[in-house]
Amino acid sequence: MNSVNFNINFGYLEGLCRGFKGGILKQTDYINLVQCEILEDLKLHLQSTDYGSFLANEPSPLSVSVIDDKLKEKLVIEFQHMRIHSVEPLSTFLDFITYGYMIDNIILLITGTLHQRDIRELIPKCHPLGSFEQMEAIHIANTPAELYNAVLVDTPLAPYFMDCISEQDLDEMNIEIIRNTLYKAYLEDFYKFCSTIGGSTTEVMCEALAFEADRRAFIITINSFGTELTKDDRAKLYPRCGKLHPDGLAKLAQADEYEQVKVVADYYGEYKPLFDGAGTGPGEKTLEDRFFEKEVKIMMSAFMQQFHFGVFYAYLKLKEQECRNIIWISECVAQKHKAKIDSYIPIF
Amino acid sequence: MGSLFRSEKVTLCQLFLQSEAAYNCVSELGEIGLVQFRDLNPDVNAFQRKFVNEVRRCDEMERKLRFLEKEIKKDEIPMLDTGDNPEAPQPREMIDLEATFEKLENEMKEVNANAEALKRNFLELTELKHILRKTQVFFEEAASNGPMTEESVNLLSDEGLTQGGQQALRLGFVAGVILRERIPAFERMLWRACRGNVFLRRAEIEIPLEDPVTGDQVNKSVFIIFFQGEQLKQRVKKICEGFRATLYPCPETQAERREMAIGVMTRIEDLNTVLSQTQDHRHRVLVAAAKNIKVWFNKVRKIKAIYHTLNMFNLDVTQKCLISECWCPVDDLDRIQAALRRGTERSGSSVPSILNRMTTKQEPPTYNKTNKLTGAFQGLIDAYGVATYREVNPAPFAIITFPFLFAIMFGDTGHGIIMFLFGLWMVVKEKSLGASKSDNEIWNTFFGGRYLIMMMGLFSIYTGLIYNDIFSKSMNIFGSSWNADIAYPGDMGNNVEKLMLAKTYRLNPNSTNWSKEPYPFGMDPVRLGAMSQSTFGL
Numbered sequence: 001m002n003s004v005n006f007n008i009n010f011g012y013l014e015g016l017c018r019g020f021k022g023g024i025l026k027q028t029d030y031i032n033l034v035q036c037e038i039l040e041d042l043k044l045h046l047q048s049t050d051y052g053s054f055l056a057n058e059p060s061p062l063s064v065s066v067i068d069d070k071l072k073e074k075l076v077i078e079f080q081h082m083r084i085h086s087v088e089p090l091s092t093f094l095d096f097i098t099y100g101y102m103i104d105n106i107i108l109l110i111t112g113t114l115h116q117r118d119i120r121e122l123i124p125k126c127h128p129l130g131s132f133e134q135m136e137a138i139h140i141a142n143t144p145a146e147l148y149n150a151v152l153v154d155t156p157l158a159p160y161f162m163d164c165i166s167e168q169d170l171d172e173m174n175i176e177i178i179r180n181t182l183y184k185a186y187l188e189d190f191y192k193f194c195s196t197i198g199g200s201t202t203e204v205m206c207e208a209l210a211f212e213a214d215r216r217a218f219i220i221t222i223n224s225f226g227t228e229l230t231k232d233d234r235a236k237l238y239p240r241c242g243k244l245h246p247d248g249l250a251k252l253a254q255a256d257e258y259e260q261v262k263v264v265a266d267y268y269g270e271y272k273p274l275f276d277g278a279g280t281g282p283g284e285k286t287l288e289d290r291f292f293e294k295e296v297k298i299m300m301s302a303f304m305q306q307f308h309f310g311v312f313y314a315y316l317k318l319k320e321q322e323c324r325n326i327i328w329i330s331e332c333v334a335q336k337h338k339a340k341i342d343s344y345i346p347i348f
Numbered sequence: 349m350g351s352l353f354r355s356e357k358v359t360l361c362q363l364f365l366q367s368e369a370a371y372n373c374v375s376e377l378g379e380i381g382l383v384q385f386r387d388l389n390p391d392v393n394a395f396q397r398k399f400v401n402e403v404r405r406c407d408e409m410e411r412k413l414r415f416l417e418k419e420i421k422k423d424e425i426p427m428l429d430t431g432d433n434p435e436a437p438q439p440r441e442m443i444d445l446e447a448t449f450e451k452l453e454n455e456m457k458e459v460n461a462n463a464e465a466l467k468r469n470f471l472e473l474t475e476l477k478h479i480l481r482k483t484q485v486f487f488e489e490a491a492s493n494g495p496m497t498e499e500s501v502n503l504l505s506d507e508g509l510t511q512g513g514q515q516a517l518r519l520g521f522v523a524g525v526i527l528r529e530r531i532p533a534f535e536r537m538l539w540r541a542c543r544g545n546v547f548l549r550r551a552e553i554e555i556p557l558e559d560p561v562t563g564d565q566v567n568k569s570v571f572i573i574f575f576q577g578e579q580l581k582q583r584v585k586k587i588c589e590g591f592r593a594t595l596y597p598c599p600e601t602q603a604e605r606r607e608m609a610i611g612v613m614t615r616i617e618d619l620n621t622v623l624s625q626t627q628d629h630r631h632r633v634l635v636a637a638a639k640n641i642k643v644w645f646n647k648v649r650k651i652k653a654i655y656h657t658l659n660m661f662n663l664d665v666t667q668k669c670l671i672s673e674c675w676c677p678v679d680d681l682d683r684i685q686a687a688l689r690r691g692t693e694r695s696g697s698s699v700p701s702i703l704n705r706m707t708t709k710q711e712p713p714t715y716n717k718t719n720k721l722t723g724a725f726q727g728l729i730d731a732y733g734v735a736t737y738r739e740v741n742p743a744p745f746a747i748i749t750f751p752f753l754f755a756i757m758f759g760d761t762g763h764g765i766i767m768f769l770f771g772l773w774m775v776v777k778e779k780s781l782g783a784s785k786s787d788n789e790i791w792n793t794f795f796g797g798r799y800l801i802m803m804m805g806l807f808s809i810y811t812g813l814i815y816n817d818i819f820s821k822s823m824n825i826f827g828s829s830w831n832a833d834i835a836y837p838g839d840m841g842n843n844v845e846k847l848m849l850a851k852t853y854r855l856n857p858n859s860t861n862w863s864k865e866p867y868p869f870g871m872d873p874v875r876l877g878a879m880s881q882s883t884f885g886l
Contacts, residue, residue: 032393040404041395048394057411060404119589133533137590140541140583150541154533 002199006307010090013082017311020078021303023050024322026348033329034341039067042330064330071323076128079316089197093309095156096190097316101130102157103186106138107179110147113139114175144178160185177229180220180237187213191241197309204302204310206241208317211298213242214271215291221252221261222287243268270294285343292345296321300347321345351717352726352744355737357678358712364702365670366692370661373691373701374654375436380687384675384713388662397659402439405446406652412449413645416637419456422563423631425638429785434643436650445647452637459630466623467560473616474557475525475568476596480609482551482570483523483598489549519547519574520581526593528552528567534591538573541583547574572598669699675712676703711737720778722747724800751803758804761812762819768805774798814870822873829867830855830874 006014025033029049036042039062043055054070055062083094105126112122119139126135134151141147148161160182187209194205217238224234235253238244244252244264251264265271274294278287285293295317302314325344332341365373377383389397420427437445526534531550538546549572556565571593573584588595599605661670676684681703688701714737718726726743728750735741758764774781775798786792794801816822855874866872 035393036395044395044400044404045393056407057414059411060408133530134537134590136592137537137587139590140586146541150537153540154536 003307009087010309013086013090014306014311016082017315018303020050021311021315021318024318024347025049025326027346030325030329030344030346033326034332034338036329036333039064039330039334042067042326042333046326064327064334067330068323068327071326072128075316075319075323078319079129082312090309090312092193093197093201094312096186096193097313098129099157099186099190100183101127102132102155103130103160103179103182105130105135106152106157106182107175109135109138110141111175144174157182157186160189177233177237180216183216184237184239187216187239188241200305200308201310204305204308205313208298208302208310208313210242211270211295213239214244214248215295217242217244217249217252218261218265218271218287219291221255222258225257243270289343289345292321296345296347318347322347352722352741354739354741355714355716355735358675358715358737359678359681360706360708360710360712361674361676361681362702362704362706363672363674363688364664364704365661365672366697366699366701367668367670369692369695369697369699369701370658370670371439371654372695373688374657375650376687376691376694377684378436378650378653378657380683382677382680382684385657385660386673386675387660388671388673389660398661398663399655399658402442402655403652403659405442406648406655409446409449409648410645410652412453413641413648416449416452416456416634417641417645419460420634420638420641423634425631425634427638427641429642432643434647434650436654437647442651445644449644452633455633456630459626459633463623463626463630464560466619466626467558470616470619470623471557471560472594472596473612473619475553475570475594477609477612477616478553479523479525479570479596479598480605480612482553483572484602484605485551486549486572487600487602519576521572521574521598522581522584522588522595523570523572523598524588524593524595525553525568525570526588526591528569530591530593531569531571534571534587534593537587537591538584541587542575542580545575545580546584548572549574673706675715677715677717681705713737714739716741716743718743721799724797725750727796728800747803751800751807754804755807755811758808759811759815760817760820761809764805764808764812766805767808768802771798771800771802771805775802816871816873816875822871822876824873826868828872828874829865830872 029045032045033042036045040060043062046055047053051071051074054074055067058066058070079094083091083098086094108126109119109122112125113119119136123136132155134155138147138151141150144161148158152158152161162185191206191209191213194209195202197205220234220237231253235249238249238252240246240249248264248268252261255261255264262275265275274287274290277284278290299314299317302310325347328344329341332338363373394400417427535548538548550569551571552569553567556567558564559566575581575584585595599608658670661672664671685703688703692699692701714734716726722743725746726741729735729741729743729746755764774795778798781795812818
């Protein structure tokens with residue numbers, strides 16, 4: 001896996017990916033989009049971008065959910081095209097990316113079933129990149145053990161279940177724990193896989209995954225304040241492939257309030273500026289927004305190197321951020337409440 | 349060809365159009381195609397321009413037309429394309445067009461919804477028919493394997509005996525249909541979830557069934573699951589739901605099954621008739637629409653183009669007239685004035701439109717007037733780069749030099765004749781071939797360059813004669829000027845026996861012993877005898 005032989009198998013797909021990246025909306029596009037008065041204006045402007053006539057066959061009047069669906073559909077088509085044309089080890093890499101969405105889908109379906117929703121209502125809400133064959137039969141399971149034995153043992157997520165079979169029943173609290181345990185196992189597995197690939201992929205992906213792990217550690221800590229989650233349980237949910245491992249994670253496990261989390265972040269040069277000035281006041285950005293900004297920056301720098309798989313991961317994340325931006329602007333336009341319309345995260 | 353030597357003289361003009369007359373004038377100017385408009389609103393967003401609502405309405409109309417076109421293509425109805433050029437309709441006719449399209453679209457949607465409901469019904473009945481047929485086999489097998497089932501029933505009843513008394517235990521069952529691709533995962537999930545306490549039999553349905561939503565042909569299989577107890581039944585049902593298997597009530601006794609089968613057959617017959625009638629109605633609606641759909645597409649595109657052009661205009665302070673700047677060729681100013689007059693008359697406006705020539709320091713665009721012969725060569729030159737304004741145009745030179753240089757490299761009379769005939773055929777059949785409007789890119793490239801191909805063939809015939817190369821062989825018309833007497837001194841030249849035995853023989857070009865007259869036209873055919881034709885020939 002070196003730069004000399006990379007193009008034989010992956011050159012076409014990397015070129016395609018960079019072409020897609022070139023079509024990501026620029027700052028001028030966003031300036032035009034925030035000036036729209038109605039959703040049809042948005043559609044008209046998006047026609048002149050890489051999105052083209054993706055909304056052309058939708059009858060007016062448009063709604064934000066239609067725009068959301070179509071944006072996602074376009075992204076899914078692009079990703080699946082790349083997945084279908086890839087060979088090992090790129091195909092395993094792209095599959096790993098989809099496991100995250102699979103975990104989200106499973107949790108969504110279980111939560112919906114708990115609330116007595118019909119399975120057919122829930123299936124359209126699942127993310128298309130994370131769908132797998134047995135997905136629709138999830139509702140037969142009442143405990144994690146059953147879930148594992150019946151449904152998940154054939155999926156690629158089976159090895160991640162080792163840690164959560166011990167839970168007794170599926171209820172609100174435990175579902176979140178299951179989600180985070182699964183995600184932790186998945187992230188660490190992905191990290192290990194990227195390390196074995198070597199070359200620039202390891203450099204780029206390990207940095208991206210380390211940031212993701214640390215972000216999750218911070219968010220889990222902050223969200224668990226005021227809930228029944230014990231500190232030991234919380235410590236078990238932290239992914240260990242980030243920069244915070246082991247000292248930062250140990251300190252985070254002991255934290256009781258936001259200030260203490262901030263103190264932990266101050267030890268790390270990358271995370272200190274994110275916590276400074278973050279807040280929910282009128283002129284400040286929230287912590288989540290700052291994390292998104294940092295993610296965008298890391299993803300953009302992934303494109304600075306060539307001959308590695310990180311471009312695919314980065315492209316997917318950037319496109320998702322763009323979708324979030326467009327939906328945010330559409331919501332502001334649709335509700336005619338443009339006060340916070342500039343809170344999108346600019347990419348270019 | 350005098351005008352092709354340099355590009356046309358082009359001048360900047362200002363156009364003052366009264367608001368009512370603007371649409372018709374732009375329509376007439378569009379028909380003659382001699383004007384290039386400049387965008388006077390470059391920094392205005394697309395959705396803030398004056399006529400953006402009309403453009404949106406055109407987009408809506410195009411969407412409806414695309415929907416109709418898709419339906420027509422699905423039914424494989426040929427769309428009539430007469431190739432005539434309908435005029436852009438007036439703005440008030442746009443409302444009529446919109447109403448027509450809306451009505452057609454609603455009708456189609458209704459028919460489609462009805463057809464889908466009927467097809468769904470039909471699918472259910474067909475699946476039920478297959479179930480009844482196949483389960484017959486399963487139950488027969490279960491009956492014939494009498495001892496075995498007795499045994500299995502006895503095992504179960506032993507358990508029952510230990511739990512709750514002497515009850516005759518009966519196996520419950522559900523029957524249904526599932527997509528064939530899902531069967532392995534389905535079986536596996538059933539086995540796992542029910543801990544192996546259910547019994548599945550399945551059989552494939554041979555003919556593919558039509559999915560009502562997508563219209564694709566899918567392969568399905570019939571399955572029947574035997575289980576015992578209410579809990580297992582619930583679980584089995586949930587799994588079936590999860591795998592999108594449709595369950596059908598299947599009666600237990602053979603007599604009931606036969607009755608049901610007969611009932612199903614009659615219902616299928618009835619549904620078939622209704623379905624065919626619905627399809628006929630749909631077909632009729634689409635055929636009527638197919639006659640006009642190309643014309644409608646052209647009309648809508650023209651309206652959209654006119655409004656796009658109008659968006660480039662500037663609205664005067666008095667709000668009474670539209671101002672635009674455009675580039676016009678000087679020689680055609682009369683035609684443009686005539687078009688403006690026509691447009692103003694058609695709109696019924698009293699105020700004439702004004703075309704005002706302006707002087708400017710900007711460089712006008714390059715405009716070359718071409719006809720069908722010169723168009724291909726001009727296109728060839730423009731592919732390398734468009735000449736600047738009033739520069740010498742390489743195209744008229746290229747008409748001769750390009751085919752000639754091609755011929756020098758091609759140089760075969762035989763293949764040249766074939767090429768010439770091919771080009772000639774395309775040129776002679778120009779009208780009929782041009783009207784067929786093929787989608788094939790390669791054919792369109794050839795057809796667009798038919799004059800080019802014809803000339804390349806013609807010149808190749810000439811160079812082929814000079815190279816004396818017809819289908820890679822030489823013609824010996826005048827007799828070769830070389831003979832075997834021309835030899836090296838001291839060689840076996842005059843010794844015929846030795847000559848016959850020699851494998852190769854080298855002719856001396858500097859010999860004085862030759863006919864003193866070279867071959868009259870082209871290369872001497874002796875080259876064919878040479879061992880290495882490439883070094884000798886060319």
